[in-house]
Amino acid sequence: MEIDILKTLIFYGFAGAMILFALLSIFAFRILYSLLAAVCVFFAAAGIYFILGADYNAVVQIAIYGIAIPILFVMAIMFTSDKLDKKIYITFKPRFFFSFLGLGVLFLSLIYLIATSLSLNSNSAWILQKQTLFINKYQMFNALSEGFFVNYVFAFELLSLLLLIVVVGISTLNLIKEAKSDE
Amino acid sequence: MNNILNLIFDIGLYHYLFLALILFLIGLFGTIISKNILKVLISVEFMLTAVNINFIAFASFFDNIKLHGFVFSLFYIAIGAVETALALAIFYLMFQAKQSVNTEDYEDGAGERC
Amino acid sequence: MDYLSIIVLIFSPLIAAALLFSSFFKHNEVRIRRFSKGFASLHFLYTILFLVFFNPLKDGISYYKEITFFGSDWIQPLGLKMAFGLDGLSLLMVILTSFIFLLALIASKSNIKSKHKFYYSMIFLLQTAVLGVFCARDMFLFFMFWELELVPMYFLIGQWGDKKAKASAMKFVLYTFFGSLFMLLGILLLHFYNFATYGNLTGDFSQIAISTPEFPMFMQIVISILLLIGFAVKMPIVPLHTWLPDAHVDAPTPVSMILAAILLKMGAFGIIRFNMQLLPEAFKLIAPVLVIFAIVNIIYTALVAYSQTDLKKIVAYSSISNMGIVLLGLCSLNLIGFSGAVFQMIAHGVISAGLFMLVGIIYIRTKTREIIELGGLGAVMPRLMGFGLILSLAAVGLPLLVGFVGEFLVFLGAFNSDLDIKIYTGLAIFILVLSAAYMLRLLHKTFWANIFEKWQGIKDITNHEFVVLFALILVVGFFGVFPMAIIEIVQPVLTNILQFLQI
Amino acid sequence: MDFLQNITNIMLPEMTIVAFILLQIILSMFLDMKFYKLAKWLTVLGIFLATSLCTKVQIEPIYYGFKNAIISDNYTIFFKGLILISSFLIVFLTKKTISSRRNSAFQFNALILTVILGALTLVSANDFLTMFISMETLGFAMFFLIAFDKGFKSKEATFKYLIISAVASSIFLFGVSYLYGITGHLNFSLIYEYFLEKNPTLLYSMAAIFITCGLTFKLGVIPFANWILDIYEDASTSVVTLLSIVPKVAMFGILARLLVFPLSYSFELTFVLVLIAVVTAIWANVLAIRQKNIKRLLACSSSANAAYVLFTVSLVSVFNLSTVLFYLVAYIFMNIGVFAAVIILESSEFSNKLYEFKNFAYTNPVFTLCFATCILGLAGFPITAGFISKIYLFSAIARSGLVFLPFLIVLMITIVVSVYYYLRVVKFMFEKSDTVESEVIAYKTSSAIVILYCCAAITVVLGIFPSKIIELCQLMAYNI
Incomplete structure (x- = not known):
């Protein structure tokens, strides 16, 4: 079977970077490093979306998770940085080990389940199926727009209402007044 | 041998699934063990990304006519972003009172509080 | 008779309770008490009417009545009806209930000093619940009243009781709730298996009784055991009895009287209603095991009673011992034993109420129940001593008094039983001599020993007491001489059960 | 035209609520603070209109709308009615919460309406995307409501709620993504039909378990239940009332639909849910024993009640579903009654500690009677709705098979424990104490008093005449 070397390399590059940076982010000593690593993860995820043909999702991912959210985080970090204690790292309570154990079991069982489903499933396709990239982007946007405005139009409208409510809600939080009244 | 090499190097659906699974579990692990509140938030984002990879991978392999997965992932990105922003806003309010980012300072949980 | 309404019989105390609780009576203690006593005596007379028009030879249910709500039954989707009816056994228990409640209300005057409105309304609520249990013709209705009885009991013990009353009340409620949940499970299984075999949803006792022989034997035994746990807590049977001494000791006297005389009988009544009438085959298999429990009940609690120094505890443990005798009678599986058990239920109801009254009277005057601190009260309270003597002798089982008949019949039944339980029975009779010992010790130490100086001035019993x-005492004497008056009423019910058992 | 027809057929209550949300938002921009009472009455009007439109009899048994994204049958209408009626009662309890922040009254009411909207659409959702967005709508409005109270305590509660909610929804979506991968659909009916032909694999069960575990957060059962006590204690009481009823009812509605349609092929899921329910019942009831604060106690109690319902929901059958519906009806009224009592106490300057309840029985007999009725109803004593609903619920479990009997026995033993702590509340009210000054409750919040009396009355009436309501529940359950 013919193997697309370039694609393999790209995938492994992105995937390796993603896992590495995710681990780094969790175990980083300083929160800022943690954030930087997380941004790398988000960019790598965008790359994965690109390989999968989801260009639009990738762009949105970069715009939101690559740029907007990190800025918010940076603001929060700046706000707290001088009070930050470097000892706040990760807990080494029993729950660290229990969760490690539990998640390890979960991981192995899911790997097993996915693998068995891949080979045994009647729509075995999972292993044989090749990814079919779209011939033209027009097709994809057509499908997306149909998804948004026909199939899931109700959810879309609800989402818009949700965003409106978030704005209204934030006005009830009374960010500045509240802070002063507490002191 | 050739078969195994193929399994490893021929990028198929299961590669993406394993990637997403690992990332999801790292995120879950992070939310449980992190002591820093902001790090907990970041870990939640990892879980979100993992879910999105899953959706997009499934959609592009099986569902490339309707693309439900792409749509779902876009919805989820929007919701997740709002959720994060909101969490940071409330974190700001909370931090002003307690001056701590340590999760243990906020831990009462199921215990008794008098 | 058509003009005797069982609905009125059961729910009129509830109306009385509502009247008392509402602002109708203000806080006028005397008026509340008079109204309560008047109402209870009317109610007692009404139950007597039921007895007068009751046909003891009729084998079945008299005065049957259903309540419907807007044309549908109580819980129609589950096939449950709010149906009441009386057979011989329930009639006896109803009359006993009404009688003891009347006496308890009379006895309340000297015992209850606060919160009168609340107290009397709770007593009447309790009366409705107990009457409901005895008259219910539907399993779930039975269960509802069984649980309903907990609410007033909780308040009655907790609010007017002694030092640790609240804890005791809680213990009482938790034990009973624990038992009754198992009972509920048994009832649910009966309901479900009836549905599975016959395809109709019903909770009616007589219909369930028809279908139970069709159940798988294993299920019958499981259900029987589940139900027994519930009744065993109430009755009580030995490993589950620890709530009773506490509840008795901390409850005020009238409540103790009701508890011993009526609520314990609910357990025995439940065993007859459910385990014997609905699941006779399973009961036949379980009976030999239950005999052991009954014997342990009799012997163990008699020994414990002998070692107590608190008057009320002695009486309380003797109650448990007496309920063991009832259980033994039920397990003997013949007519004599059954009649003895039912007779013993009535007899113990009357005697224990009297003994608790006695202890209560002494306690009010001396503020102590410790046997060693008392003594020689006979000199200052001759009338009380006379009553105490008769009641204790009745409890011991002197012939011509009511206690004798019950015990005699039960042991006669046990000896003639098909089950091989003669040795156990002999042992139990031998140990029962102990009951004479602790009762006479109680009498001796309180009434005849040397009197303490401080008890010289106390007064004899008042008119109420x-x-x-x-x-x-009247009842004790009358039924001691004419026991057939009771036995004739329940005979049809018991022979009916026996017929099922013989099959 | 299709869009309009969908709206008129099935979305009228939701559209009414949306209209009133927008109205509230617009008014909040133009009206002065002194009109704050108008907000509440507008909400009441909106809910009332929605309820009356909701009871419109359906001509056809099932309507689908928006390309099968929305479903409307008798079952959903029942749940919509339940949600609307309970929120109608809850709106009257909000007076104390608003009184400290009158300038945000309109926003507050808009948020409450959004919670209701989210619950309504959640119940009628027929695909995972709509369901998710409805869930989040409900959740986001809830965040702001929890944070509405002054002070940082409420913010802390919100933050906890938000983080757990985010984790839970990630887990939920992780499951959904696998289900989507296996079947290629997001629609409930299509997923159900897909498995009519093909055999479900173990991965399907795993996905189902992930999905339900994600949903358990809103129910307040075990994997995510730790923080629920803090949230209940720190948020303002009327919001907690909303939190303990509306999301739970809606979530049980959709959970039953999930278990009947897309997740019905997984046997493992049933056992996992039963296990979760039993563990939660033990956890919550044991935890409640130590609580001295009535709100924390009620948090445990609501968790335990959710566990009983979850047990029954997981053993899917039509009969079980009808018992669940009746249980929810009974639970709503008892719970609102109890919370109304807590609100009355709070507005009379009592704290939430149990030992402050001493002497109530003598200073406020009627209040105590109603409060005790609701509490005893939750404990399951007779002549209250709690008794009938518990019997009915257990009769469903008992007939589901002998396998579940041991679990049922464990559940019943935990109920004995629960009787202890419910009775403790009553005990404190009847305790006479000379050290605590006997204070008469100042009846400042007359609407809460009325709600309390109504709920106590309904609790008793449902306990004596349950027949008609049970018949209604059965009818609705057969129509899922």
């Missing part, structure tokens, strides 16, 4: 004790 006299009325209560005298009424009880």
